[in-house]
Structures are given as structure tokens and as C-alpha cells.
Amino acid sequence: MSTSTPYFDFRNALHKNRLVGLWRMMTDFRLAYGIATLALAVSALAKTSVYLLLRFFIDDVLTKGWRFGSATQTFLLIGLGFIGLALFEGGFAFLSGRLAAYTAEGITRRLRDFLFDHIQRLSFSYHSQTPTGDLIERVTSDVDALRRFFSEQAIGVGRIALLFFINWGAILYLNVKLGLLSVVVIPLMLIVSIWFFKRVTKAYEDYQAQEALLSTTLQENLTGVRVVKAFARQDYEKNKFEKDNWLKYLKGKILLLMQSLFWPLSDIALGAQMLFGYIFAAFMAINHEITLGDYLAYAGLVVWLIFPIRNLGRTIVQTSTGMVSYARLMDIARQTREPLTDGAYQPAGPARGELEFKDVSFIYSDGTHKVIQDISFHVQPGQSIALLGSTGSGKTSLVNLLPRFHDYTGGSILLDGVELKEYSRKYLREQIGIVQQEPFLFSRTIRENILYGVGRNVTDAEIEAAAKAAAVHEAILSFPDGYNTLVGEKGVTLSGGQKQRITIARAILKNPRILILDDSTSAIDMQTEAEIRAALDGLMENRTTFIIAHRIQSVMKANLILVLDKGVLIQKGNHEELLNQLGGMYRKVYDIQTKIDVELEREIALDAEE
């Protein structure tokens, strides 16, 4: 129906009671869903009317000789009546189905949109704690379970209930005694089928688990084909697969036995109920308690009363999965977002890049572990600051404070003299460019990757200039599709160095005032490394730059070097100053490196003389 993309905040649908929550989820669609239910009722009524018309046809037209014009005309009218009722029934059934689909698909669409947006706005700490697979599972299977809840299950329960009550009402209208006798077995049936489907669901899960196991065996065999062949383990593998395959067959058999027992057994119960009703009604008809028309109508109606009940148990059990999925999705919705635009201070232009850290500390919300402790230093605009330290020393956590990926828990950081927390995250992230240690590219074209997140119109010339500055232009042109080459699974595989340079091009295009370089070029050969270094040097000009470094060489030129250990700032100064601090960590590292340098030189010489 509508093609616009309405946005709905599903945090409004949070509620302890899942049914209330689901009801809230239906905001904006309640009318449509209501009409869908109503249309369903009309459709069911039309179906019931078919049998009442049949009754009229038998009792009044055929028996009592009711006429509308000639006999043929009367019959024609009745015939048209049947067609008319079918149109009514079909038309409203369609309307109902369409509106239910509109509701289900509409809710699903905006649920997907919401989740996508919500997840990308959740905090860094949430993302580092939550495995991707788990999130994906929820946003796909659980969303689909909710879709089915609205499109099939909720409306399905409604359909069965409506069919039941309308037809039962009609039978009661025909004859109360008959009506009461026709439903004796139904409560029992309902209980048994719910009981049964709960068990079948379990057996089915069992069966599925075995199927998953079999897939794993298969996948491992196929991906490890070289190992299998190298150890000549084909027979062993065949046996292993055979075992899993056979077990799956057996589990399938159990599942099928349960199903093949349930349907006929329920058919016997329902068949007995129906036959009993038929006989009883037939005797009533013979005794003239009801008319022949009543009997015919009854015989038709009772089928629609009884048989849908068979499926009610299944539908109800499935509905409960919708409830579980609701809860699983709302676990995500419940998480707090990062407020991107909140901030008291809204500067008009770009930042200058002066930074002052005063006794800054940072503790993760979950623990007592101090990641950063009382760090103080001062940076002038355009200066470069190098951070040196072991893994876990707090280098990355420190720079993550700047774009407010995490907020510092103690002390104060001033950017251009204003407290960092006064700035909005959005503003800060616009001012800061980050080149990450492990470059992440998206599966789109190289051009789009360079443009990613630049947030303004950029000409091709600018893109190429950025790529040239990042020393990746030539490499891009060497691909068949140049800048339009797809990256990732379906496209080319880029080397680590190429990826990194593309992210550098991205940072160049963004032209930030503050730059953070997570400097790891270890996965890159020397030639490339030199090129990247040159690209980075160009990028660093006139920007306040933080370099997370792992080697002295890349630190030497920095205006200020911070040596960190376990979150504590243990040394601070420039290269010369730190070298002169004998016994200091910096000097120690430098010495070791020099020593190894000499050692290696000597070894080459020795080796060659052997």
C-alpha cells in the first residue's frame, strides 16, 4: 500500500506483559488488523450462510414451494445466491488476508528498520560484549517468527475461533440440543492437541539439531578435504557421516511416528463426534424435531465446526514461539543508545585541535579494573602525539575517549578549552579521522568505500586525488573495473596493504582536524609500508595527530611521546628527552632494538661465510 518508510520506535513497545507488548507493536496497524479480523468474521458468516441458504432451498423452495417468479427463475435466483455468497466469502477472505499481510509485513519492515538503526546506535561496550552471530540470529529468525505471529498465527487462532463460534451459533440457532451435543469432544481435543504439539515441537527440535550436526560433519569434511586425503581417511569419514546420517534417519522416524499417530487418532475422535451428530440429527429429522433443511445445514456446518479444531493446538503452540521472539528482540530494544547529538556546546566551525588531559581516568562500567589512570598532558593544534606501550596498556582506550566512544569516568579533557563532554558525539566524530589497525571495508565498490561517511558531495577528481595521496590510485586502476571494482566476497580480494590505503584515502577525503592512527603495518611488505608511511606523513600535516605505535621508528618524530603501562603514564617527552632518561622504559626498548640490529648484521655476515 504505502511505499514511504515509516519509522517506529519499538522501545515504546516494551512491556513486562508480552501480549501488551505485542499489542503496542501493532500501533498504526490496529485498525487494519481489526478490519482484517472483522472481514474474517464476515467471510465466515458468508460461509455459514451458504448452508442456511441450502436449508432455505430445501425447506422453503423445494418442500413448501416458495417461488420467485417461475420455478426456473427461483432456482436461478438461488443459484445466483450461492455464487453471491461465494463472492462475499472470497472477497472478504481476500480482504482479510491482504490486511493481515499488510499488518504483518508493515510491522516487520519497520521492526527491521528499527533494529538496524538501534543496533548501530548502541554503545561500543555493548558491541564488544555481544557476539555478532547472536545479534544476527535475533534480527533474522526472531523477526521472522514475529512476522509469522502476525500474518499466520494470531490471525489463524482468530480464524479458527471465529469459524467455531459463528458456525456453532448457527447450529445453536437451528437446534440448541444439537448444538450442545456437537461440541462434547472439543475441549478434550484441544487439550490433547496442545499437549501433543508441545511434544512434537521438542522432537522436531531434536531432529533439527541432528540435521545441524550432520551439516557440520559435512562442512568439516569438505573444508578439510586435504586433511582427509592426506591421512587417507575416506573410510573413516564415510563411517562418521554414516553414523550421523543414520541417526538423523532414526530421529526422523520417531518424529514421523508421532505425527502419523496424532492425525488419525484425532480423526477418529472427531469422526466419532461427527458421526454421532449426524445420527442424532437424522433421528431428530425423522422424528420431525428438525426439518430436512435443518439437517442438511447441520451436516455442512458441523464440518467447519470440528475440523479446524485439529489445527488449533498446533497454532497455539506456534504462537508461543512468537512470544519468545518478542522477548528476545526486546532485549535488544531495551539497551540504551548513544545520544549522538546531545551536547551543550555547539561550535560554529571546525575545532582547532588543542587538547588538554587532566588526571583522566576511565573504568569500564562493568568492573573495577582501571583501564586508564590519572593521565595528564597537553597538546597544541597540529602537534603529533605518539602512544607507546604493550597490548592492554590503555593506548587504544585512551584515544577512544576522544570521539566519545567511551566517556572518561574521572578527570577532565578539554578540547579548545571546552570540556569534551560538552560537545556532541556527532560533532566530535566529524572532527576526528581514524585509521584503524585492521582496516574494515564494506562490500560495495572501491569508490563507495572511499566516499563512505564523507557526508558531502565529492567529485571524482577529489576521490582520485585522495587515492593518489594514499598511494593506492595505481593499484585501483590495475583492477578491471577500476574504482567501480566491488570489494569483498563477490568482488576482488584486496591485500591488507591495499585495504589500509583505501581507508587512508577515506580519511584524507574526510579532512578531519584530529587524526588517530592505529599504526600497525606489520602485515604489509616493506615497499607498501614505505608508501603508506609517506601517505600518512602527508595526512598528518597541520592536524593534531595521535599515533598508536609499536615501534620506535614511527615514534621518533612525534612532538610528544607517551609511554603507557597498565593504564598509567610512565614516561612523557620527545625522542631525545626520553632517550636521555637512562633506566627508563623508552631507553630500554631502544637499546634492545639496537642490540638486535647489530646482532642481525653480524649473523648475515657469519652465515655468508659458512
Next chain:
Amino acid sequence: MSEHELIELEEEEYTSALTAPVFKRILGVIKPHWKWVVGFLITIGLTSAFDAYFTYLNKQMIDQGIALGDKAALIRIAWFYGAFILIQCVCIFSFIYLAGVLGERVQYDLRKLLFNHLQELSLSYYAQNAVGRLIARVTSDTGRVSDLVTWGIVDSTWAAMNIATSLIFMAIINWKLALIVSVIIPIMVFVATKFQKYILVEFRQSRRANSKITGAYNENIQGVRVVKALGREDINLLEFQELTTRMYRASYRAAWLSALFLPTVQIIGAIALGAIVWYGGVQIQVGMITIGGIQAFVSYLTFMMWPVQDLARVYAEMQHSIAAAERIFKLADTAPDIHNRANALPASTLTGKIEFEHVDFYYEERKPVLTDFTLTVNAGEMIALVGPTGGGKSTIVNLLCRFYEPKNGTIRINGRDYLDYTLESIHSKIGIVLQTPHLFSGTVRENIRYGRLNASDVEVEEAAQIAGAHNFITTLEKGYEQNVGEGGNLLSVGQKQLISLARAVLAKPELFIMDEATSSVDTLTEALIQKGMEALMQGRTSFVIAHRLSTIRKANRILVIADGQIAEQGTHAELLRLRGHYYQLYTQQFRHELEAQYGMFDGLTDTSDRANINADSILLRREKPSAEPAATD
């Protein structure tokens, strides 16, 4: 997950018409279980006939019971009715059970057939067919075929039988009215089939959109740090909304088409019903039809939509199932490239001289990988293969293991063309450790035992000790019984490497082949791996695709492989003196090591074992290999 889905979607595009040979082969699948097929055919046929007969019995109750006021007749009919309900229930039980179990059985058979066949196929087949595709073949395609030969047959038999018996009973009641119905049924089936096809198309569209949505979620979650850093949330949402809108359109269309489908079929039925009431009313006047008869026609027509729907669905799905069957047969018909020659002998030993004589090899025609490659290796020699990615190092190893065979030239082991030996005898004497170690789900112990299936627990642990894996294994919570996870992913790369070393040790190979890992491993593990390797190479002929200086220097001979040929060979010292390829490579790597060594700053604060690190244990890092197809393991 997404990859599998995409492959499935892609393959669903292919539909095939049913040809006689394919039809015969599909039937061949159920042939061994023909008794089951006969069983469910009979029971579903009976079930269906009973369904039609019950309506007829209802008519009899009216005409012979109620209309005549004959209570005795009524009771008699009721007994029949009851008895038939019971018999039908037995039939229902039987066909669900028979068809369902047969379906499972067919799936079991087909999967077994494919899996066993896949074990025989050569690496070249695996290089050409993505794993995801093969998995789809074994899982979803077999499911589809088994559905076709069981539920497909059940549904269409039930539907055809139901329509046929209903028509027969209608003709018994009144043949003229039955004629009207028989005109309407083909129209119903035609309309229903058209509908099903449209629905299927929309359904596929929505599945395609769905897999894109999953991909978008995946990427955005994995790259969330970049998204945040670049403040791209708003545009991402807009882009994503395009996807969800596409999905919405397709699935909404599929849903309302489905909602339109049954009413349409039903209305067509109602037109027939209207005609019957009109015409039947006239006939009743002249006593040609009874009231019970009219009632029966009403019932027959009201429930006619179910068999029609079933027929349409089976028909619409059938073409895709046939395509699946053809893919299965194609895989089953693929002959392995590498197989035992006639009169092949088991090789008694691989210890001895190994010769490559003028060997040519290519994976794809006109893209030679090795040309006129000649090499002689003496028993017990350790050969290090170095050189650029794509130069042919992995290919040499692949040929040596006889995963591939030379296109020209000969490989001799102990003076005899290795094609004269059986594959099994060669493979069982080779120990191989891959660059990316591959483990199987299960415990550490099971994974090591893979090297020699009848090894005792003590032997397994000895092997682990020799490989240097024992210590880390005992630190695991459950030791040797620790579960390694799918593909071993609960362990680190280094740990996996150690276990695969232990596995090779246990196998007591005569020829040892190792593709050194390029990925980073912590220093301690690194040292352990080195020790394990040394233990393995002791007294064995070994080939190592080497990345680490320490390994290279230990080799008896170093081969620099470039452009499919031996560019240089000799000992470390000899090659250094040459000042050629190797010298360049070595010095470059050495400088590189230095650089890498600066990374040693990490953890310096609290590690003492770093102190005894010297140039020997430095990793030589390089970019991941990608060019050689064989290297993708």
C-alpha cells in the same frame, strides 16, 4: 549462512523440464524401496477414495434414511460409516508413516551416495566447486528430491484420486451435473497453477531481498566501529530502508496473491455450484435428483479446492525439484581425476629417492604453473621451498602428495613412477601439516588420533609430547577430552597448529610435508611449533614451504621457486654468496624481521622469556597467499 542461502537462491533460478531419462533415474531413487511406495500409494488412494465416499454416504443417509423415515437403514449406514472411518484412520496412519519415513530414507540414501562419492573426488573438483555449493547439493537438493518422490507423489495422488472418485460418485448421482463439474475442474487447476507460479516468483524475490538484509545487518554490526567513527548512521538507515522496502513489496505481494488464490478457486467452484442448484432444482422437480444428491454436490464442490490446490502446488514446485535431481546426478556421475591405475601396487615405502623429471603442470589450460621442473631429493633430506606467492611452491607439494598428477613428465619414488603405486599406500605414508590447520569437531584426543586410528591413549599423549602440544593441552579445562569446537575454533591458531603437528607425529609418516603458517602466533607457541617440527623431520624426507628464517636455515637444501621453476638452489650459505634472489629475499625479510621485532615492545614489561629471543625465532610475515588455487585450504 548467507553464502549458502545465496547459492540456494541462485540455483533455484534453474528449472528443468522432465525428460524420460531423468524421470527414470528419479524413479530409480525409490526403486529399492518399492514396497514402501506401493504401500503409501494404496493407502493414500484409499484415504482419498474414502473422503469422496463419505460424502456419498451422507447422501445415502438423507435419501435412504431421513427421506424414507427408515431408522434401521440409518443405523446400518452409520455402522458402515464408523467402520470406514476406522479403516481410513489406519490408512492415514500408514501413508503418513510410509511416505514420511520413505522420505527420510531417500534423503539418507542420497546423502550417503553423494558423501561417499565426494570422498573419492580429486582436489581439482574441490578447487572448481565452492564448498557452499557442495553442501547445498548434499543437504537441500537431496531434501527437495526426497520431497518430490514422497510428498509430491502423495499429494498429487491424493488430489487426482479425490477428483476422480468424486467425479465417479457425482456421475453415479447424476451424470449431467457431473459433466458440468468436469468442465470446471480443468479451469480451476489451470488458474491455480498460474497463481502458484506467480506466488513462487514473488516468494523468491522476497527471499533474495531477505538474504541481502541479513548481509546488511552482518556488515553493519561487524563494521559498527567504522560506522560510528564516520558518523554514517543516518545514511545507512536510509540505504537499509531501501532493502526492507524491496523485501516488503515482494513479500506483501506474495502474501496477498496467496490470499487471493483460494477465494478465486473457490468462486470458480461456486459458479459450478450455482449452475448445479439451478439446473438440479429443475431436475429435482422431475425426480432426476434427490435432495441428498444436491447436498452431495454442494459438498463435493466446496471441498474441491483442496485437491486443486495440491495439484497446483506440486506442479509448480516440480520443476525446481527436477533441477535439483539433475544436479545430484551430475555430481554422482563426476569421475575422479586422480584414481588408481590398473595393476597399481601398494608402495612398500616412500623412504628413498624422489625425482621430479621434466614435470609440467597447470590448473587451467594455457596458464602453466610448473614447466619442465626437475628435482632429485635423497632420502632423509629436508627441502625448504621459498619464493613468491603463486610461484608454484604449493603445486610442488600437491603433486608430491599426488593430490594432482603431472600433466607431462614423471615423478619417481624409489625409481618407480609413482602412478604405479596405489593412492592409499602413498597417502598413508605422508604426514602433512597445512598452513591453516584444519581440525574436526570433537575432543583434542580424537583430533590427534585422526593420525592413526588405532593408537592407544598413551601413544596419543606421547605424540602430543613430541609435538610440544602436551603442555598446553593439560592446561585446558578438560585436558585431552576438551572439545575443540566446530573446525577447532575454540582454540587459537597456534594451538591448532600444535595439535595438527601431534596428529602428523602419531601417523609416523615416511615423508613429511609442512606449509608453515604465516599468521601470527605468540612467541612461546612459536617456539613449541619449531620444536615439534624438528622432532617430526628427524630422519625423514621432508618438504617445508618455509616462511621462517630458522626453518629455512635448517634445511639441507633451499629451493627458490619462482615462475614455476627452480630459480636457485643450495644451502643457506651458498645461496647467500650467490647474492641473487635468495640474498634479496633474505635481507629483505631480515630487515622486515627487525621491524617486526620492534613489536616486541608489547609485553616487555612483564615477560622474561623474551630475553632469550633471538633472530632465530622471528616470524617472517608476508601477505596472505591468494593466487594459487591449491593454497586455498
